[in-house]
Amino acid sequence: MEFDYNDKLSFLAEWYDYDSSYKKRFVLNFHPSDNTLELYDRDLNRTYLKRTKMDNLELKDVFVGNxxxxxxxxxxITDYADCRTENIIGHTKQHTFALIKPELLPKLGEVITEIQRRGFQICNMKMANLTRKEVLDLFEPYKGDSFLPFILEHLISGSVVAVELVGDNAVARWLEVLGPDDPLEARKDAPNSLRAIYGSDSRVMNGFHASRDVTSAIREAEFFFPKDKTKKVPETSVLLKxxxxxxxxxxxxxxxKLGHIISAINDSHYRINALQMFYLSNANADEFLEVYKGIVEDYHALLQSFVDGPCVTLEIAGKNKEMDVHGEFRMFCGPADSDIARQIRPATLRARFGCDKYKNAVHCTDLPEDTVLELEYFFKILKD
Incomplete structure (x- = not known):
């Protein structure tokens, strides 16, 4: 679709001001012809930010939930501000929901890479352990399905990963990407589908659950990622031991690089025990990184490296219970400066996936005594 200079897409948006403990509400107007935006304060009825070009901001970044x-x-961005914007963006940035089943956790990185390769953005992700009641509540529309008792037992047998996806006509296209429910049928009729590639031999062990329509996608995403932060959600799988x-x-x-990093971890001596995507505020990041103040040369650059978009926090366990997980994983991550890592330890995560001293791909806990504190900060304090 072509846009001229005066065309704009309008959204409702909000920003929480930690200094005043007040949530500011805006109309955000994005002009796709030149990637500029403006903010209008809805409470004070006045312009908050005049039309301005933002570095690294494109049309693909402007969607509800981002x-x-x-x-x-x-x-x-919380909602559309007008019907025109919803009509234009609604299908190109449609949300859908996927549940990655327990048998695929060893291949989680590969699956994430494949999801992104097929044109979907991940805007929410969480590993969880489901109870029987939660599975029955989540699959309530499937009540009476003869496979449901078997699916239930399978989903409570291990951790699952809930993923909210965004993409062009996402609901229908994701179902197409997955292929038929039965992997045997998928391998016959849709050999490039994800269930054909990753599924086993039945609807139970087919690797994925997917929302079947827009209404289901909203309901199922809300089950794991509710807008109401007081709503109870499935428990994280964090172990803290x-x-x-x-x-x-x-x-x-x-x-x-997320999928590749997870694959590198899973393919080594480690396994991922818990996982969740977070959008850190400046205040959250500053609180988390407080121990580095006065120690790190450019603290502001370090802080920025945590808040420029979503991050994914992982609890790392060892495949061998006797491992010193903290110490060995720090060695696996490599020197903090990725340029130095590439020179002296090129096989480490920061050497392979980092850019520089601060955009170094992964943070890992420095001191053993801080491990539980850092995990609890994300998975207990920030989890909602």
Whole structure:
């Protein structure tokens, strides 16, 4: 679709001002002809930011549910402001929901890479352990299906990963990408589909559950990622015992490296015990990184490396229970400066996936005594 200079897409947006403990509400107008935006304060009825070009902001970034970084402020897009915008963006940035089943967790990185390769953005992700009641509530529309008792037992047998996806005509296209429910049928009729590639031999062990329509996608995403933060959600799978904390930084996610990093971890001596995507505010990141103040040469650059987009926090466990997980994983991550890592330890995560000293792909806990504190900060304090 072609846009002229005066065309704009309008959204409702909000930003929480930690200094005043007040949530500011905006109309965000994005002009796709030149990638500029403006903010109008809905409470004061006046312009908050005149039309301005933002670095690295494109049409693909402007959709309901995304958080944009605007002059240090993290502005979350909450809804459409008019029908025209909804009609234009509604299908190109449609949301859908996927559940990655327990048998695919060893191949989670590969699956994430494949999801992104097929044109979907991940805007929410969480590993969880489901109870019987939660599975029955989630699959309530499937009540009476003869496979439901078997699916239930399978989903409570291990951790699952809930994923909210965004893409062009996402609901229908994701169903097409997955292929038939039965992997045997998928391998026959849709050999390039994900169930053909990753599924086993039945609807139970087919790797994925997917929302069948827009209404289901909204309901199922809300089950794991509710707008009402007081709503109870499935428990995280965090263990907090002989584990360590890793954070995949925003730049690595935006560069499409998340799946490759997870694959590298799973293919080594480690397994991922818990996982969740977070959008850190400046205040959250500053609180998390407080121990580095006065120690790191450019603290502001370090802080920025955590807030330029979504990050994914991982609890890392060892495949061998006798491992010193914290110490060995720090060695696996490599020197903090990716340029130095590439020179002296080229096989490490930061050497392979980092850019520089601060955009170094992954954070890992420095001191053993801080491991539980860092994991609890994400999975207990920030989890909602």
């Amino acid at each position: 958080t944009l970084r605007i002059y240090g402020r993290q502005v979350r 002989n584990t360590t904390c890793a954070v995949v930084k925003p730049h690595a996610i935006l560069e499409g």
